Amino acid sequence: MVDQLRAAGAIEAFLRALDLDPDSHPELRGTGARVAQAFSEEFLRGYAVDAPAILRANLVKADPAGAGIVVVRGIAVVTMCPHHLLPAEGTATVAFATQEFAVGLGAVVALVNALAARLVLQETLGEEIVDAIWQAIAPRWIACRLHLRHGCMTARGERAHGASVETIAERGLQADRDHAAAMRLLTTAP
Numbered sequence: 001m002v003d004q005l006r007a008a009g010a011i012e013a014f015l016r017a018l019d020l021d022p023d024s025h026p027e028l029r030g031t032g033a034r035v036a037q038a039f040s041e042e043f044l045r046g047y048a049v050d051a052p053a054i055l056r057a058n059l060v061k062a063d064p065a066g067a068g069i070v071v072v073r074g075i076a077v078v079t080m081c082p083h084h085l086l087p088a089e090g091t092a093t094v095a096f097a098t099q100e101f102a103v104g105l106g107a108v109v110a111l112v113n114a115l116a117a118r119l120v121l122q123e124t125l126g127e128e129i130v131d132a133i134w135q136a137i138a139p140r141w142i143a144c145r146l147h148l149r150h151g152c153m154t155a156r157g158e159r160a161h162g163a164s165v166e167t168i169a170e171r172g173l174q175a176d177r178d179h180a181a182a183m184r185l186l187t188t189a190p
Contacts, residue, residue, distance in 0.1 A: 007036035043080050043087075046117030051128075054114060055136035058107035062098045071095040071185050072108045077148060082119035086151030090164065092116075092126075095185045096133060096142035103137055122146050126169035134171045141172035145186040 011032035012022050022028040075092040092112050115128045129144045145168050153160045173182055 002040045004033070004036045004040055007040065008032035011035045042117070043078075044118060046114045049114040049117075051111055051114045051132055052136065054107050054110045055103050055132060058104035059136060060102050060104070062100055062102040069095065069097050069181075069185065070102065070105070072105055075109050075112045077112060077116045077125075077146065079116040079122070079125060079148070080119050081150060081152050082121065084152040084156065085119075086155060088122060088148040088150040088152075088165075090146065090148035092129070092147075093145045093186050094129060094133070094142070095144075095182055096137070097140035099138060099140050101137040103133065108133070122148055122150075122165055123167045123169070126167050130169040130171050139172065141170070141182060143168060143170040143173065143182045143186055 009032060015022055015028060015031065020028060022031055071093065072095075073091075073093045075094065076089075077092050078087055078089045080086070081088055094108050094112065111132055112129055115125055115132070120128070126144045126146050130142050133139065133142050145166065147164055147166050149164045153163055153165075168183075168186060170182065
């Protein structure tokens with residue numbers, strides 16, 4: 001159970017430890033409560049979601065005549081870096097080759113959103129997306145490409161404005177032909 005009051009107090013204590021007293025700085029009044037609410041209700045809302053249940057609820061029998069490749073592009077992603085508690089944002093592309101089962105396209109988006117709304121590294125997020133779909137529908141193959149810009153790279157440290165990070169997670173891509181096809185689908189614009 002989230003304790004927003006305790007979290008708000010911790011944020012205020014954090015500010016005081018940095019010599020920024022919320023009682024002395026008018027712009028900081030209420031910051032603890034706002035930050036606690038933002039983290040519990042927005043940034044980390046994915047912890048309250050049963051991500052595999054999203055897919056189970058939207059599972060459909062694939063049409064053998066229509067079984068093929070599904071690509072969902074441009075899924076907006078905002079996640080929080082567990083190392084610095086700063087956001088990473090960008091897009092996800094999920095591609096898979098159906099077999100016996102498929103899943104609603106909205107469920108793919110909902111799954112990505114639920115898993116991203118947690119404290120998670122980009123490479124781990126891609127693996128979690130792929131694993132969830134792999135377990136739910138057993139596709140011939142699946143891949144997820146994440147293209148994110150990290151606040152921890154632009155706001156601190158190297159201040160690498162404009163830099164982005166791409167990761168690709170995949171399962172079931174043993175054949176060179178399948179792998180090449182999946183990579184073309186993931187990396188080319190529609």
